[in-house]
Amino acid sequence: MDTLRERCAHFHALHRSRTPLVLPNAWDAASARAVADAGAAAVATSSAAVARALGTADGERLAADLAFAAVARIVAAVDLPVTADIEGGYAVDPEGVGATVDRVLAAGAVGVNLEDTDHAAAALRPEAEQCHRIAAARCAAGRAGVPLFVNARVDTFLLGVADPVPATLDRAAAYVAAGADGVFVPGVTDVDTVALLADRTAAPLNVLATPGGPGAGAGAARISVGSALADAAYAFTRRAARDLLGTGSLAALGYPADARSVAGAARRSRGTTSAAAIPSNPNTAAAANPAR
Numbered sequence: 001m002d003t004l005r006e007r008c009a010h011f012h013a014l015h016r017s018r019t020p021l022v023l024p025n026a027w028d029a030a031s032a033r034a035v036a037d038a039g040a041a042a043v044a045t046s047s048a049a050v051a052r053a054l055g056t057a058d059g060e061r062l063a064a065d066l067a068f069a070a071v072a073r074i075v076a077a078v079d080l081p082v083t084a085d086i087e088g089g090y091a092v093d094p095e096g097v098g099a100t101v102d103r104v105l106a107a108g109a110v111g112v113n114l115e116d117t118d119h120a121a122a123a124l125r126p127e128a129e130q131c132h133r134i135a136a137a138r139c140a141a142g143r144a145g146v147p148l149f150v151n152a153r154v155d156t157f158l159l160g161v162a163d164p165v166p167a168t169l170d171r172a173a174a175y176v177a178a179g180a181d182g183v184f185v186p187g188v189t190d191v192d193t194v195a196l197l198a199d200r201t202a203a204p205l206n207v208l209a210t211p212g213g214p215g216a217g218a219g220a221a222r223i224s225v226g227s228a229l230a231d232a233a234y235a236f237t238r239r240a241a242r243d244l245l246g247t248g249s250l251a252a253l254g255y256p257a258d259a260r261s262v263a264g265a266a267r268r269s270r271g272t273t274s275a276a277a278i279p280s281n282p283n284t285a286a287a288a289n290p291a292r
Contacts, residue, residue, distance in 0.1 A: 004108060008147045011081040011110040014041055015149075015182060015204040015221045022209075023224040025085075027053045028070065029077035031229065036078040042110075043078055045071060047085040049230035058227075059119045064090040068103045075108035083111030083149060088119060094136035101140035101148065111149030112137065113184060116171065117159065124159060127171055131178035138179030151206060151222075152180035157187030165193060172201045182206055182222065194218040 014021045024040060026032035027049030035043055048058035050070045056062050071084045084104050089097035097114070104112055114137055116130040117123070125133075134152055141148035152175035156164040172183045184206035188194055198205040198219030206222035236252070243249040248262035 004105065004110065005146050007081045008110040008149065011042055011083065011149050012147060012181065014081075017221075020220055021222045023083075023222065024229055025049060025225055025227065026074060027227075027230045029073045031233075032074045032077045032082070035229075036080050040080065042081040042083065043074060044083045044111075044113075044224055045074060045085045046225075046227045046230065047087045047113075048227035050085075052227070052230060052234070058087075060087045060090060064100070064103075068107055071104060071109050072107040081110040082108065083113070083151070084109040085113040087113075088115055088117060088125075089133055089137070091133075094132045097133045098136040098140035101137045102144070105141065105144050105146055105148065109148075111151060111181075113151045113153050114180075115153035115155055115184075116175075117153075117155045124155060124161070127174050130171075131174050134175055134178040134180050149181045150179060151182040151184050152176075152178075153184040153186065155186070157185060164188075165196065168197060169200055172197070172203070176201070176203045184222075184224075186226065191218045194220055 021041060023042060023044040024035045024038070025044045025046035026035050027046055031049075032043050047062070047067070050067060051058045051062040054062060054066055054070070067084075067086070067090065071082065075082045084107070086100055086104060090100050091097045101112065114134060116125050116127075118125045130152075134150060137148070137150050141150070152172070154168050154171045154175070156168045156171065161167050168185055168188075172185075175183060180203060182204045183197075183201050185197060186208045188197065188207060189210055189212070194205070194207055195218055198221070204221035205219065206224060207218070207220045209223050209225050209228075240252040243252050244262065250261060
């Protein structure tokens with residue numbers, strides 16, 4: 001996979017496997033390396049997780065320059081295809097979406113997620129308008145001579161559209177005709193509905209993994225987790241910090257039983273309470289350098 005074109009072709013092929021492409025979404029270089037080290041075939045970014053890591057909220061509130069820089073860092077960190085969540089395209093019109101794709105390709109990404117929510121209106125974009133935006137992304141990739149994987153996100157279930165299945169199928173067909181290579185339907189959790197969507201969509205279907213939701217046998221070609229990994233990491237950090245600041249417990253950090261408190265660590269180190277006094281956590285090295 002020496003060239004961007006070759007990485008894109010490989011990423012396309014991953015959607016045609018007998019088993020779904022599972023993408024644990026990353027949000028920075030360290031999380032991307034952790035995902036790669038775990039054995040992932042490719043890395044997908046999560047716009048929500050990237051935004052939170054950079055101190056802002058999801059919904060195209062992150063400055064586009066910061067989003068592109070994050071993609072470039074993730075691409076540089078791993079020797080795997082990277083697909084970028086570009087939300088609605090960071091643009092007000094199709095021409096702007098094309099310019100966004102130019103920058104994504106310059107960062108080295110092999111694919112994009114392009115959603116049909118208009119965050120300014122808090123509603124779905126008109127279908128025809130979204131088709132123009134998808135076509136602009138396709139054209140930009142064509143000008144570059146790169147088979148970028150355009151994953152068209154359909155937010156009918158997320159936004160609670162009435163009778164979402166036919167609405168989703170209508171949009172999916174239109175988006176594929178406009179140039180999408182895949183269709184992403186977050187928010188659908190019923191296995192039978194996923195199977196129906198997969199059967200009636202003329203492109204690989206991507207769904208979100210959720211507890212009790214669709215799994216590998218539901219018919220989806222691609223399964224991702226959105227911001228769930230980042231959310232879990234932040235929840236763990238809050239829990240461990242509360243323990244440390246409240247009771248002094250180090251148990252959540254995996255320290256030995258005889259040093260599972262700040263006080264115990266200090267006693268083990270002959271009364272000193274410096275940072276060097278806290279005993280080594282066997283998991284620290286792997287966490288700090290997941291791509292060893």
